[in-house]
Amino acid sequence: MPQDAALSKDKLVSDLKVVVADAEELLKATASQAGEKAAELRSRIQDRLRDAKVRLADAEAALIDTTKAAARATDDFVHDHPWKAVGVAAAVGLVIGVLIGRR
Template sequence: MNSVDQHKADLMRELTQILKDAEELIKNSEQQAGDGFQSAKDKLQSSLKNARKEIDRIEDVVVKKTKDAAHAADDYVHDNPWKTAGIAAGVGLLIGLLIARSK
């Protein structure tokens, strides 16, 4: 996973945790009184519901794109086995040279 993907994953985890914390805060605030509080609470619940739907949608898109990329890579390997073997051998040689050089 590259740096951008890692940051996206971290952001998604943080957003999910924020939603959970906000939902827990709403649950624990049931004893609060007042029309203004109830109105703010209803608005927050609506915003949380929309945010949860958007996070779920984004997660679905990311999963789909990841699966598509994996299928594309699999198809490429099956369609070009010798190229793939050559690339893998080249990368292995490069890594071996770097390891040998560092000793």
């Protein structure tokens, strides 16, 4: 998985956690509101928040698993092909050095 996609998923998980926390806070703040309609709405929202938390935990676990798999694959490649890894690292370092040197 490209690094940008992993960062986007990580940001999405973080943003969803904030939304869930805000929604829970809103439910607590409106707990004193009377009426059958308000109670029904709060109950429905609580159910959806519970489901969202489960899906969020699943998404976070999947993101962690994907990141670990990418790290394992990189580690395996470096162990299987150490000179290629050194060559790639040197080439990347050279490119970064040239780009920095132009400024």
